[in-house]
Amino acid sequence: MTDPQVGILMLGLFIFIIMLGFPIAFTLIAMGVGFGYYAYYTAGQDIVENRIFTLLVQKTFEVASNDVLVAVPLFLFMGYLVERANILDRLFHSLQISMKNVPGALAVATLVTCAMFATATGIVGAVVTLMGLLAFPAMLRAGYDVKLSAGVVCAGGCLGILIPPSILLIVYAATAGISAVKLYAAAFIPGFMLTAFYVLYVMGRAILNPALCPKLPKEETDIPVGQVLWALLTSFLPLALLIVSVLGAILFGLATPSEAAGIGALGSIVLAAAYGALNFGMLKESVFLTARATAMVCYLFIGSWTFSSVFALLGGQGVVEQFFLGLNLSSTGFLLLTQAIIFLLGWPLEWTEIIVIFVPIFLPLLDDFGINPIFFGILVALNTQTAFNTPPVAMAAFYLKGVAPPHVKLTDIFSGSLPFVFMVFFTMALVYIFPQLALWLPDYLYTPR
Numbered sequence: 001m002t003d004p005q006v007g008i009l010m011l012g013l014f015i016f017i018i019m020l021g022f023p024i025a026f027t028l029i030a031m032g033v034g035f036g037y038y039a040y041y042t043a044g045q046d047i048v049e050n051r052i053f054t055l056l057v058q059k060t061f062e063v064a065s066n067d068v069l070v071a072v073p074l075f076l077f078m079g080y081l082v083e084r085a086n087i088l089d090r091l092f093h094s095l096q097i098s099m100k101n102v103p104g105a106l107a108v109a110t111l112v113t114c115a116m117f118a119t120a121t122g123i124v125g126a127v128v129t130l131m132g133l134l135a136f137p138a139m140l141r142a143g144y145d146v147k148l149s150a151g152v153v154c155a156g157g158c159l160g161i162l163i164p165p166s167i168l169l170i171v172y173a174a175t176a177g178i179s180a181v182k183l184y185a186a187a188f189i190p191g192f193m194l195t196a197f198y199v200l201y202v203m204g205r206a207i208l209n210p211a212l213c214p215k216l217p218k219e220e221t222d223i224p225v226g227q228v229l230w231a232l233l234t235s236f237l238p239l240a241l242l243i244v245s246v247l248g249a250i251l252f253g254l255a256t257p258s259e260a261a262g263i264g265a266l267g268s269i270v271l272a273a274a275y276g277a278l279n280f281g282m283l284k285e286s287v288f289l290t291a292r293a294t295a296m297v298c299y300l301f302i303g304s305w306t307f308s309s310v311f312a313l314l315g316g317q318g319v320v321e322q323f324f325l326g327l328n329l330s331s332t333g334f335l336l337l338t339q340a341i342i343f344l345l346g347w348p349l350e351w352t353e354i355i356v357i358f359v360p361i362f363l364p365l366l367d368d369f370g371i372n373p374i375f376f377g378i379l380v381a382l383n384t385q386t387a388f389n390t391p392p393v394a395m396a397a398f399y400l401k402g403v404a405p406p407h408v409k410l411t412d413i414f415s416g417s418l419p420f421v422f423m424v425f426f427t428m429a430l431v432y433i434f435p436q437l438a439l440w441l442p443d444y445l446y447t448p449r
Contacts, residue, residue: 003039007316010035014307024353025296028303032056036310052310059305063298067258068174073294074261075165078246078268080286082239085272088117088130090235096138096216097223098232104206104213106142107152108199110135114156115195116236118163119243128157128396132403145212146408148205151416154396155198155423158388161351162381163191164247165264170257171297171355172377175304176363180257181250185442186374190382190431197423238274242267251445297352304356317364324365331369335376335432338362339383346387350395354384375431378438382428389417 001009014031018024036052063069082088095109102108110131117127131153139149161168164184173180206213246264249255255263272278311317329337345354359380366373388396397413404413431437 002315004315004319006035006038007311007314008319010307010311010314011316018353019348024349024357025299025303028300028307028357029056032303032306032310035314036306039310039313055309056302056306059309060302062305063301066174066301067256068170068180069298069301070258071165071170071180071256071261072167072297073290074258074265075167075170076293077286077290078261078264080289081265081268081272081282082117083130084282084286085268085275085277087235087239087271087275088113089134090231090275091116091239092131092134092138094228094231094235098228100216102203103210104202105216106135106139106144107148107202107206107213110139110152111156111195111198111202114153115159115163115192116239116243118160118191119165119247127160128154128399129403131157132400136400136404140405140408142216143214145416147412147416148202148212149416150397150400150404150408150413151418151420152198152202153400154389154394154413154417155420157399158385158396159191159195161385161388162187162194162378164188165250165257165261166381167297168351168355168381168384169377171352172359172380174301175356175360176373176377178373178377179446181253182374182442182446183377184247184257185251185445186378186438187381188441189437190378190427193430193437194382194424194427197427198420201419201423238271242271300352300356304360307357308360317361320361321365321368325368329369331371332432334365334369335371335379339379339428342380342383343386343390346384347390351384351387355380372435372439374442375435375438378431379428382424382431386421386424389421 010031014027017027017031033052033056036055037050040051040055092109092113095112096106099105099109099112113135114127114131117130136149136153139152140146160166164187166184166187169183169187170180173183202213242264245267246260249260249263250257254260269278269283272282308317324334324337327333327337342354342358345358362376363373366376388394391397391414394414394417397410397417400413401408401410
C-alpha cells in the first residue's frame with residue numbers, strides 16, 4: 001500500500017470511527033499520532049524518538065500561542081455572563097411592548113432579540129434554549145401558530161453562527177490563516193440581511209393570515225409611552241452600547257479582536273453588576289463553562305492540525321486535490337459540491353468539527369478555482385446554520401423540544417424550521433450572485449486608498 005493510499009485509509013477510518021460516537025478531538029490526536037508514527041518511522045530508531053511526538057508538541061504550542069484564538073474564551077465568557085444576567089427577558093419585554101403595532105409583534109420581537117443576543121454571544125444552544133423558555137411560551141399563550149413560533153425561535157437562535165462576534169468566524173479565521181477582522185466585516189451585511197428576510201417572512205405571513213399571529217390583548221399593549229421608553233433605555237440601550245463598543249473597536253481598527261473581546265468581557269461584568277445579577281456562583285459557572293468550551297476548541301485544533309499535517313505528509317491531501325481538479329469543475333461547480341458536502345456533514349457533526357477538520361481539506365483548492373477565502377468562509381457560515389434546522393439531526397429543534405411544553409411535537413418544530421432553511425439557501429444564492437454583499441465592506445474599510 002502506497003503512502004497516499006494510507007492517507008486516504010486514514011481519512012476513511014477517521015470518518016468511520018466518529019460515526020461510532022468516539023470523542024472527535026481525541027480520535028484526531030490518536031489517529032494523527034498513530035499514522036504519524038508510521039509516516040515518520042525510520043528503521044532502528046528508539047520508540048520515543050519518532051518525530052510525530054515533536055510534531056504534536058509543536059502543534060500544541062501553536063494552538064496555545066495563537067493570537068486569534070485568544071478571543072474565543074473572552075467572547076465566550078462575555079456571552080455566558082450576558083446570558084446569566086437576566087438581560088434577555090428585559091430586552092424581549094421592552095421590544096415586545098415597543099412593537100405592539102407591528103404584524104406578528106411577538107415573533108418579530110423574538111427575532112430582533114435573537115439578533116441582538118447573537119451579537120453578544122455565538123452560543124447557539126444557549127440562545128435557542130433561553131428563547132424557548134421565554135419567547136416560545138409567550139407566543140403560544142398569545143395564540144400564535146405552533147409551527148411558526150418554533151421556526152422563529154430555532155432560526156433566530158442560530159443567527160449567532162454568522163453575526164459577529166461569531167465564534168465560528170474566529171475559528172475559521174485561525175484555520176484559514178486570514179484576518180478575523182475582515183471576516184467580521186464580510187459577515188455584517190449577509191447576517192443582518194438574513195435577519196431582515198426572517199422578519200419580512202413573519203410579517204408577511206401575519207398580514208396574509210392574521211390567525212397565525214393574533215394581536216396581543218389591549219391590556220398587554222396599552223402602556224404609556226414613557227414606560228416603553230424607560231424599558232428600552234434600561235434594557236436595549238446598555239446591551240447595544242456594549243455591542244457597538246466591541247464591534248466598532250474591531251471594525252474601525254481601534255483594537256484587535258482579542259483586545260475588544262477583553263473589553264467586552266469586562267463590560268459584561270459591569271452590566272451584570274448594574275442589573276444586580278453578579279454574584280460568585282454566577283461568575284464561577286461562567287468561568288467553568290468558558291474553560292470547558294475553550295478546552296474543546298483547543299483540543300480540536302491540536303488534533304486537527306496534527307491529523308492534517310500527517311495526512312498531507314502521506315500524500316492524502318494531494319489525492320483529494322487531484323480528485324477535485326480531475327472533475328474539471330468550474331468555480332460554481334466546486335462551490336456547489338463543497339457546500340453540499342458541508343451541508344451533509346452538518347447532520348452528524350457540530351460546526352467546530354466541520355471547520356477544523358473538513359474545511360482545511362478544501363482551503364488549498366480555493367486558489368485553483370479562484371475563490372476568495374473570506375467569501376468562502378461566509379458561505380460556510382451561512383451553510384452551517386441550515387444544519388441546525390434541517391431534519392433528521394436538527395440540533396436547534398432538539399434544544400427547543402427539551403424546554404417546550406409537552407404538547408409541542410418534534411415534527412411541528414421541524415416543519416416550522418424548514419421555511420427559514422430555504423431563506424438561508426436564498427441568502428447563500430444572493431451572496432454568490434452578488435459577491436460584494438460579503439466583500440464590499442471589508443474592501444471599503446481595509447483597502448488602502
